[in-house]
Amino acid sequence: DAKTTQPTSMDCAEGRAANLPCNHSTISGNEYVYWYRQIHSQGPQYIIHGLKNNETNEMASLIITEDRKSSTLILPHATLRDTAVYYCIVRARFMNRDDKIIFGKGTRLHILP
Amino acid sequence: DVKVTQSSRYLVKRTGEKVFLECVQDMDHENMFWYRQDPGLGLRLIYFSYDVKMKEKGDIPEGYSVSREKKERFSLILESASTNQTSMYLCASNLLTSGSLDTQYFGPGTRLTVL
Numbered sequence: 001d002a003k004t005t006q007p008t009s010m011d012c013a014e015g016r017a018a019n020l021p022c023n024h025s026t027i028s029g030n031e032y033v034y035w036y037r038q039i040h041s042q043g044p045q046y047i048i049h050g051l052k053n054n055e056t057n058e059m060a061s062l063i064i065t066e067d068r069k070s071s072t073l074i075l076p077h078a079t080l081r082d083t084a085v086y087y088c089i090v091r092a093r094f095m096n097r098d099d100k101i102i103f104g105k106g107t108r109l110h111i112l113p
Numbered sequence: 114d115v116k117v118t119q120s121s122r123y124l125v126k127r128t129g130e131k132v133f134l135e136c137v138q139d140m141d142h143e144n145m146f147w148y149r150q151d152p153g154l155g156l157r158l159i160y161f162s163y164d165v166k167m168k169e170k171g172d173i174p175e176g177y178s179v180s181r182e183k184k185e186r187f188s189l190i191l192e193s194a195s196t197n198q199t200s201m202y203l204c205a206s207n208l209l210t211s212g213s214l215d216t217q218y219f220g221p222g223t224r225l226t227v228l
Binding site: 034041044046049103104106 | 117148153154155156157158203204205216217218219220221222
């Protein structure tokens with residue numbers, strides 16, 4: 001089972017910030033939060049990851065709560081090309097070879113013109 | 114840029130046929146993965162490999178086998194295709210550096226239909 005809970009779908013107006021929540025209440029100390037997205041008919045694309053500090057890159061920002069039980073991915077100025085399924089994944093950075101990376105069902109984000 | 118390529122974007126096969134899905138990565142990654150993706154079920158791990166000739170079962174290995182003869186190539190084999198194997202198949206790879214598991218990079222996917 002996935003270790004994360006995400007809303008099934010969300011809408012966001014073009015040009016506005018899209019805030020995608022993720023709950024990971026059972027996260028352990030050595031586990032990171034990763035975000036991927038999958039645009040229709042393409043493979044998943046890495047977006048960002050973090051441990052406990054907030055992170056920002058050219059694609060998005062990641063805000064992790066102080067207790068690390070939830071996080072929010074922020075797309076600051078959403079465009080129509082950001083319409084995709086967004087996956088929040090929790091996993092250890094240092095993994096045994098037989099550990100698995102589990103993708104849940106993700107959030108389907110619709111950007112509205 | 115990391116490049117993960119898959120041999121076909123679309124494939125149609127008949128029940129009982131042997132099917133080969135090929136994946137090649139050009140970044141010298143140690144780890145390679147095969148997933149399938151179905152509506153409402155997300156991505157599910159079939160097999161992965163952390164080195165040449167090494168393989169580990171994922172969550173749903175039944176009906177599949179894999180081959181990793183060279184570091185850059187990871188093949189998924191359906192010995193006798195069945196209609197319930199109609200799906201989108203995704204290959205991924207990443208680097209193993211000093212015990213840490215880096216970001217996974219995915220191929221474009223192969224949409225397999227078994228008639």
